[in-house]
Amino acid sequence: xxASTLRGRRRTQLGILLxxxxxxxxxxxxxPLLIMLVYSFLEPGLYxxxxxxxxxxxxxxxxxxxxxxxxxxxxxxxAIFLRSLKIALITVAATLLVCYPAAFQISRLPDRWxxxxxxxxxxxxxxxxxxxxxxxxxxxxxxxxxxxxxTGLHIVSHPLELIYTEGAIxxxxxxxxxxxxxxxxxxxxxKLDWSLVRASQDLGANGFQTFxxxxxxxxxxxxxxxxxxxxxxxxxxxxxxxxxxxxxxMMLGNLIEQQFLGARNWPFGAALAMLxxxxxxAILFFYIRFEARRGDDAPVLR
Amino acid sequence: xxAHIVQLERATKAFSLPEGGTITALQGIDLDVERNEFLTLxxxxxxxxxxxxxxxxxxxxxxxxxxxxxxxxxxDRPPHRRPVxxxxxxxxxxxxxxxxxxxxxxxxxxxxxxKERNQRVGAALELVGLAGLENRLPxxxxxxxxxxxxxxxxxxxxxxLLLLDEPLSALDRNLRQAMQIELKTLQAExxxxxxxxxxxxxxxxxMSDRLAVLNKGVIQQIDTPRTVYDRPTNAFVASFIGASNxxxxxxxxxxxxxxxxxxxxxxxEAACSGGWKPGDGAAATALIRPxxxxxxxxxxxxxxxGIDIEQVVFTGLNFQIHGHTPSGRKIVAIIAAVRxxxxxxxxxxxxARLGYxxxxxxxxxxxxxxxxxxxxx
Numbered sequence: 001x002x003a004s005t006l007r008g009r010r011r012t013q014l015g016i017l018l019x020x021x022x023x024x025x026x027x028x029x030x031x032p033l034l035i036m037l038v039y040s041f042l043e044p045g046l047y048x049x050x051x052x053x054x055x056x057x058x059x060x061x062x063x064x065x066x067x068x069x070x071x072x073x074x075x076x077x078x079a080i081f082l083r084s085l086k087i088a089l090i091t092v093a094a095t096l097l098v099c100y101p102a103a104f105q106i107s108r109l110p111d112r113w114x115x116x117x118x119x120x121x122x123x124x125x126x127x128x129x130x131x132x133x134x135x136x137x138x139x140x141x142x143x144x145x146x147x148x149x150x151t152g153l154h155i156v157s158h159p160l161e162l163i164y165t166e167g168a169i170x171x172x173x174x175x176x177x178x179x180x181x182x183x184x185x186x187x188x189x190x191k192l193d194w195s196l197v198r199a200s201q202d203l204g205a206n207g208f209q210t211f212x213x214x215x216x217x218x219x220x221x222x223x224x225x226x227x228x229x230x231x232x233x234x235x236x237x238x239x240x241x242x243x244x245x246x247x248x249x250m251m252l253g254n255l256i257e258q259q260f261l262g263a264r265n266w267p268f269g270a271a272l273a274m275l276x277x278x279x280x281x282a283i284l285f286f287y288i289r290f291e292a293r294r295g296d297d298a299p300v301l302r
Numbered sequence: 303x304x305a306h307i308v309q310l311e312r313a314t315k316a317f318s319l320p321e322g323g324t325i326t327a328l329q330g331i332d333l334d335v336e337r338n339e340f341l342t343l344x345x346x347x348x349x350x351x352x353x354x355x356x357x358x359x360x361x362x363x364x365x366x367x368x369x370x371x372x373x374x375x376x377x378d379r380p381p382h383r384r385p386v387x388x389x390x391x392x393x394x395x396x397x398x399x400x401x402x403x404x405x406x407x408x409x410x411x412x413x414x415x416x417k418e419r420n421q422r423v424g425a426a427l428e429l430v431g432l433a434g435l436e437n438r439l440p441x442x443x444x445x446x447x448x449x450x451x452x453x454x455x456x457x458x459x460x461x462x463l464l465l466l467d468e469p470l471s472a473l474d475r476n477l478r479q480a481m482q483i484e485l486k487t488l489q490a491e492x493x494x495x496x497x498x499x500x501x502x503x504x505x506x507x508x509m510s511d512r513l514a515v516l517n518k519g520v521i522q523q524i525d526t527p528r529t530v531y532d533r534p535t536n537a538f539v540a541s542f543i544g545a546s547n548x549x550x551x552x553x554x555x556x557x558x559x560x561x562x563x564x565x566x567x568x569x570x571e572a573a574c575s576g577g578w579k580p581g582d583g584a585a586a587t588a589l590i591r592p593x594x595x596x597x598x599x600x601x602x603x604x605x606x607x608g609i610d611i612e613q614v615v616f617t618g619l620n621f622q623i624h625g626h627t628p629s630g631r632k633i634v635a636i637i638a639a640v641r642x643x644x645x646x647x648x649x650x651x652x653x654a655r656l657g658y659x660x661x662x663x664x665x666x667x668x669x670x671x672x673x674x675x676x677x678x679x
Contacts, residue, residue, distance in 0.1 A: 110320060198361055199394035201381040203408040204459065213407075217398045 040270035043070075048264035058271035077255070081275065084252040087166065088234035091173040092227045095181035098174070099226065100219075103182065103189040121182050129176065133243040136172050137163060140244070164246040172240040177233070181226040188222025221291075228287055236276045252276055306370075307463055307495045308335035308358060313367035315353055327353035329519040330367065335463075335497060336511075340489050342498045344506040345516035346542070351499045354516070355465050358497065360384045372462050387456040388465040392472065393448045395440040401427070401451050402436030408459035426454040429488070446477045453485075457492060464489075466498045470505065482508050503543050507531065515539045537666055540589045545634055549588040550668065553580035559660050562588040566629035571605040572663035585668035590658055592622070595635035597644045598657035606657045609633050614649050621645045623654060 043055035060066035062077040106117045124132060139145045140163040147159040162168060192215065200210040238253030245251065252272065259269030310333040316324045327350040335341050343351040356362035358369060360381035369377050376384050387408070395404050403410070406423040414422070427433050430450035440448055449469060456464055466485070470478045486509050489496045500506055506513050507527045514524040515538075523535045534540035537548055551564035560580060562570045570588040580586040598606055609625035616622075616639075623635045623645070635656050637645055648654040 193394070195390055195392060195394040196396055198381070199388070199390055199396070200407070201361075202359060202386075202388045203411060203455065204382050205407075205411045206382050209411055213411075214396060 036270045036273060039267050040274050042267045044265045044267045048266070050267050055267065058268045059275075061268065062271065062275065077272070080250055080252060080255055083166070083249075084235055085279070087169055087173065087251060088231050088237075090170050091177055091234045092181075092231050094170065094174045095177050095230055096185070096223065096227065098178060099182040099185045100189075100223070103186040103222075106186065107190045107192075118186075121179050124176075124179060129239065130243070132175070133172060133240065136168070136175065136244060140168050140171075163244060164248045166245075166249050168244040169241050169249055169251070172244040173234055173237065176237075176240060177230045180229050180233075184226040184229060185219070185222045188219045188225075192218055224287060224290060228283060231283060232280050235279060305337070306334045307337050307339075307372055308333070308497070309368075309370040310334075310354075310357070311368040311370075313354070313357055313369065314365050315350075315357065315362060316365055326519050328357065328364070331519070331521055333514065333521065333524070335495055338493055338495060340486065340496045340498065340509060340511045342500060342506040342510035342513050343516060344500055344503060344513060344542070347501060349516040350519040351501075351516050352467060353519075355388075355467055355497065355499050358384075358463070359386055359388050359465050385461055386463045386465055387459060387461040388467060389449075389452050389456045389469045391468045393440075393452040393469075395448055395451055395455070397440055399440075400436060401432070401438050401440065401443070404440065404451055405436075405454045405458055407455060412459065422458055426458045427451075429457075429491075430454045445473055446481070449473065449481065453488070457488075457494075460494075462494060464492075464494060464496050466496060468499055468501070470500070471502070478505070479508075485509060507543070513543075515542060517542070533664055534589065534666065537587055537668075540587075540664075540666060545592050545636075547590045547592065547633055548666075549590070549631075551586065551588070553582065553584045553586040553665070555582055560586075560665065562586050562665070564631075566627070566631055568607065568627065568629075568631070569605075570663060571660040572665050573661040574665055578665055578667060580665060580667065587666040587668055589664040589666060590662070592634045592636040593620075594658050594662045595637070595656040596658070597635075597637055597641060597648060598655050600655065602655065602657050604657055605660060606655050607633065608653065608655050609635075611649060611652050611654055614645060623648075625654065 039050060040058055041054055041056065042050040043053045044058075045051050055070075057066050057071045061071045061073060062081075064073045064075075064078075066073040106114055109117060137144070141147075142159045142161075142163070144162070146162055147156075150156045151159060196214055196218070197210055200214045205213065236253045236256075237251065238257055241249060241251040241254050242257075245254070252275075256269050256272045256276075259265045259272060263269075310331055313328050313331045313333075314326075315328040316326045318324045329350075331350075331354065333354075343354060345351045353362055357364055358371070360376070360379060360383075364377060367377075368375055371385060396407070399407070402420075402423050405426055406419055409419045409422060423436065424433065427435060430453050432447060432450050432454065435443070435447070440451065443451065449472075452469070470481050473481060482505060485496070485498075498506075498509065510527050512524060513527050513530045515522045515530060517538050523530055523539045530539060531543055534543065540546045540548060549562055549564050549568060549570045551562040551568075551570070554561045554563065556571070558573070560572050560574050562572065564570070570590070572588055595607075607627060609623075609627055611623060611625045613624045614621055615624070618639070620639050621637045621641075623637060625633050625635075627633060633656070635654075
């Protein structure tokens with residue numbers, strides 16, 4: 001068999017293997033995305049729907065260049081965007097803070113306990129997200145468990161406003177996203193070669209120096225990967241703020257949902273969604289740059 | 303300042319096994335390492351040699367006993383505060399740092415001034431023959447080069463003592479032999495003591511000033527390679543270092559020599575010059591190294607052993623003759639390649655008569671501890 005037909009057969013095999021997934025993504029992801037992109041530049045119809053005309057003011061309403069004849073610029077959208085960004089970043093930091101030390105502890109357990117601990121980490125996936133979040137409502141509400149304990153122990157005299165705050169959203173987000181952060185972080189910690197740690201100590205580095213110069217750089221890929229996996233869904237998250245933030249604290253996800261379903265302003269909702277996409281793409285771009293630099297280990301020719 | 307760079311006093315260490323029970327890795331070891339000495343720790347896996355090394359570097363905390371380095375008691379000091387450096391078995395090079403940063407690590411930690419640091423990194427790399435490779439990453443280097451980087455990294459801080467944990471075991475044979483000579487040269491050049499751990503007896507014989515043979519957490523013998531090879535103190539050392547033919551039996555005086563009579567009817571004659579002399583009727587083991595046999599004719603003078611040949615292996619330098627006595631005892635003899643004609647005729651016969659010099663036969667007590675006691679007396 002000649003080389004070219006062999007290559008041709010390879011290509012056919014590759015096509016058969018990748019075809020269905022590619023077709024599925026093209027039809028059910030790329031097409032709707034394009035529709036959304038087009039929608040975000042259309043004029044909202046008077047009674048919902050859209051008029052077929054170029055209309056940049058959807059973005060103007062958010063970013064501050066609205067044509068006052070049609071739309072008002074309202075800084076509340078930027079505020080919601082920034083708040084979402086802040087909550088997503090705090091969620092990343094908090095899940096990292098919880099998962100990073102835990103990953104080290106679990107990686108040093110004997111095998112049997114290790115598997116049990118990993119099972120516990122993934123246990124929440126077995127219960128419905130809604131159920132798990134409503135349990136937090138029961139804990140945080142005015143007459144809930146947290147306030148019962150605090151007043152019962154006379155730490156506070158009146159029940160605190162715990163639910164429907166940013167704090168409640170952050171607690172809920174951290175709770176939901178811990179497994180997503182844990183798994184990539186754990187994978188890189190588990191891979192860590194402890195003889196490198198011994199080598200560092202042998203060469204005179206104390207615990208702190210060994211951590212910053214050896215352990216942290218070598219587990220950084222897991223930290224970055226976990227941060228991205230948590231940050232992206234956290235930024236556009238809709239269900240946690242809907243349940244734990246109520247009407248008081250809104251995030252981008254809720255705003256978009258409201259525009260599509262409540263206000264029936266699809267073009268404006270699409271514009272908001274495109275901004276979330278843009279933020280995510282920017283982050284992914286930096287991540288790919290980071291990965292590329294790390295993987296840049298081809299023999300240097302001089 | 304004492305005469306010894308390292309002193310271990312009654313060092314003991316036991317590990318508890320995950321499935322319960324404990325394993326004793328070090329059983330009250332006393333060890334003095336001279337300044338400027340190349341000492342090799344040799345033993346089968348699990349004999350405690352790596353534990354002993356880690357007790358000196360600080361990665362193993364002793365259960366009992368003391369470690370002194372250059373006269374100072376360092377038993378309670380963590381690894382990073384001991385003036386020793388280690389070359390690890392798998393090199394343990396930092397994969398995210400280039401060669402220059404790997405080698406300069408100890409200096410960066412110590413906060414050495416930039417100019418001096420760079421100059422010393424360059425010098426260390428030159429010493430191991432890798433000058434100018436500062437910007438490579440470890441994974442871009444061959445195994446032998448990685449080995450040299452690990453070496454440069456370990457000596458750059460000018461440790462009082464260099465520990466080497468089976469550093470050559472991952473290299474192929476030719477490279478390993480070249481590195482053995484290089485290590486020995488480097489040690490002489492640096493003028494510091496090396497403690498080298500290996501399970502390869504050839505490596506140990508080639509490089510060491512002194513050789514410590516360990517088994518079951520006890521030093522069986524510590525002496526120059528020649529003495530350990532020619533006059534092992536017990537059967538374990540004899541069989542671990544080099545190939546050996548051991549004849550266990552009962553000793554009897556015969557003229558100036560001693561005869562060891564084995565249960566299967568052999569009489570081995572030994573001159574016992576300078577070694578252990580068993581009394582009449584004492585249990586003794588005679589050791590004859592394979593290369594001490596020679597092929598002799600029927601009317602030869604001196605003691606001989608007749609064997610049936612099973613196999614003759616040509617190794618290039620010599621012939622290895624594997625055979626057995628009429629009673630079935632295995633015998634190995636090594637005959638120089640120049641005796642090709644004699645070997646060929648013996649092989650054709652399927653029989654050989656092996657002669658030996660009684661002066662070259664070494665006698666061991668049947669029990670190792672007894673040997674030590676009687677040699678001391």
